[in-house]
Amino acid sequence: MPEAAQELRSLMQQLAKAPRRRDFKTVPMILDTPDLWDAEALDCVISYRGSVKQVWDNTEIGGPWLNLMRNSLNAQVFSFRHPDFLAVSATHGSAQLALYDQAIWDKYQLATMAGHEFKANTLIDPKHVPTDTAGHEDPSSVFGAAGNTIPALQQRGVVFLACHNAVWEQTVKLLEKGINPDKLSHEALAAELTNHLIEGVVLTPGIVGTIPELQKAGFHYAT
Numbered sequence: 001m002p003e004a005a006q007e008l009r010s011l012m013q014q015l016a017k018a019p020r021r022r023d024f025k026t027v028p029m030i031l032d033t034p035d036l037w038d039a040e041a042l043d044c045v046i047s048y049r050g051s052v053k054q055v056w057d058n059t060e061i062g063g064p065w066l067n068l069m070r071n072s073l074n075a076q077v078f079s080f081r082h083p084d085f086l087a088v089s090a091t092h093g094s095a096q097l098a099l100y101d102q103a104i105w106d107k108y109q110l111a112t113m114a115g116h117e118f119k120a121n122t123l124i125d126p127k128h129v130p131t132d133t134a135g136h137e138d139p140s141s142v143f144g145a146a147g148n149t150i151p152a153l154q155q156r157g158v159v160f161l162a163c164h165n166a167v168w169e170q171t172v173k174l175l176e177k178g179i180n181p182d183k184l185s186h187e188a189l190a191a192e193l194t195n196h197l198i199e200g201v202v203l204t205p206g207i208v209g210t211i212p213e214l215q216k217a218g219f220h221y222a223t
Helices: 006-017 039-046 065-079 093-099 102-107 150-155 164-177 186-195 207-216
Strands: 053-058 086-091 159-163 202-204 220-222
Touching: 006 039, 039 159, 039 202, 039 207, 053 065, 053 207, 065 086, 065 150, 086 093, 086 207, 093 159, 093 164, 150 159, 159 164, 159 207, 164 186, 164 207, 202 207
Parallel strands: 053 086, 053 220, 086 159, 159 202
Antiparallel strands: none
16 A cells, blocks of 8 residues: 555554454344444445545456456556545455355355356465555556455455355355255355455445445445
8 A cells, every 4th residue: 555545554454453253153144233244344444534435346256346446446546646545345246256265165166156267266366466556567566467366455455345145145056056065054054154254354234235335425336
């Protein structure tokens, strides 16, 4: 993040301290109490005090969503000089698969749901690329295509929101396919997927219901 990104740094510190519950035994279909999602972290995002903020409606794991967010971030920070620009990924649909760790990909054969491009969750690969903002014109840096990964964008202050409804619906597909090695109930299998969201992700009760909350707080919608 740029040195001048004081509001964004403050948000990252708040999010680092905010609890993420990942010890669920079961979860219901509808999350009706805040203890069932990352309420404190989500509230921090919604109340972000930066002047320019954007929420991306991301649904396709194989689409250009990471590239588009990187391009938006580059233009806002380096072209329009908004160092505190916040980009938020409202992640659901098949894009949600990118927010699970590799262990759960392996156990539940999530590559079969992600499409032929993904034999593994390559979008969480923490590639070691240059990150110095002074070298932002370097195509091989985090500011170029090499930065089209979730860890690289998180390092730059992008927040990834996860969708409980997507968790629930992906659990339905696993049960229909018979991919349930531990013979778990629907509620228990959804809990296990939730517990394997990658570090830094903020779980919401549902993305399509959360987007209006972000828009009310001044986030610009992009898809």
